[in-house]
Amino acid sequence: MFDTMTLTKIVGSLCGALLIFLMGKWAGELLYDTSPGHGGDHAAGYVIETGGEEDAGAADQDGPSLAELWAAADVEKGAKVFGKCKACHKLEDGANATGPYLYGVVGRDVSSAAGFGYSGSLKPVADVWTPETLDAFLENPKGYAPGTSMGFAGLKKATDRINVIAYLDQLDGDTYEMAAPEAMEEEAAAEPAEAETEMAAAEENVAEEVTAEEPAVAEVDPAPEAEAAAEEPAAEEAAAEASGFVAMVASADVANGEKVYKKCKACHALEDGQNRVGPHLFNVVDRDIASVDGFKYSDGLAAIDGNWTADQLSAFLTKPKDFAPGTKMSFAGLRKEEDRAAVIAYIQSAAQ
Ligand code: HEC
Ligand code: HEC
Known part of the structure; x- marks a missing residue:
């Protein structure tokens, strides 16, 4: 009888062999790959807004945005990419x-192909396979979903990714539509909130002091500034929890936070005033909830009072x-x- 480890090893070695084969093939194709396709009006209903500044580590990111690529996606080229x-x-x-079979995957719930034994690593990172989540996953499957059993190095070229997504999208004759992100106007006129900078700075100091030590939460005594940040008008126990989490943020691994932040990047910029699919996250810690000028929030978020304490952020990010x-x-x-905790620490540090 196989235990999970044995199975994982077998699958792993099979995938490894395939990978080598596929990477060779990929390298070959790179040699005669051409400019983005001119597929034209494929993208009917789906609008994507992503950041202009993408992952600095990726070589091909000086080009057009995901939305532009999607608008120009070339289904035929996508069919070729699917060879990988x-x-x-x-596809059936x-x-x-x-x-898992990929019929109808664009717009399908993550890890929902009946009868397929998933790793369980995809669910925590995405709900639905949209062009954005697919783009992020296919660029670097293991980076996006650590522990995934998809033994595939990734598609480094943004055009390859968008083309293959467009190819998969049209197979079921039903092109994917996203609830229109109306908040795409570029009129991001947000003003820097000076008062908040101080708070973030104070917390950051705490972070610096504490990161030198073991990140054992129990040992960390939340600094007074940190406690002040937890001004949630809730019961004492909530406050106690909050300060525990604040301490965790203070001792969090910012480098890990930067990695986690990759999941946010498709929709959020850290620069003041740069709204994308989501509002900019500059100084979001302790900022009023749903307060960025020029960003059109949902009624759901706008209805929530208060500000983004570390604790509130944590609650939101657990399950928005x-x-x-x-x-x-x-x-x-x-x-x-x-x-x-790590991603909040990273967002704070980025505002410095
Ligand atoms: C070496 C085998 C392998 C290759 C090559 C591969 N995949 Fe996968 N793929 C998998 C496995 C295994 C899973 C399940 C992953 C898991 O459960 O973590 C998966 C999962 C997926 C999912 C998630 C589907 C779902 O139901 O949630 C998508 C989408 C996907 N792959 C697309 C692609 C695309 C597009 C390519 C080519 C560019 C590709 N894969 C190449 C093995 C592979
Ligand atoms: C698929 C796009 C998308 C991804 C991925 C995403 N967000 Fe968001 N985010 C949004 C949108 C859209 C809103 C506005 C929500 C609303 O109005 O209901 C938002 C709102 C927020 C807010 C509230 C900001 C405010 O001004 O009140 C925070 C904080 C936030 N996101 C943090 C994150 C973090 C951290 C991540 C990654 C772990 C992340 N988001 C991933 C789209 C996204």
């Missing part, structure tokens, strides 16, 4: 292979739709408290 997926994925409805029913942030949430 074929070894593991079938219900036909699982090494990977539970914290703010009706929110238009399409993000499944960060299950691990550690990840939430």
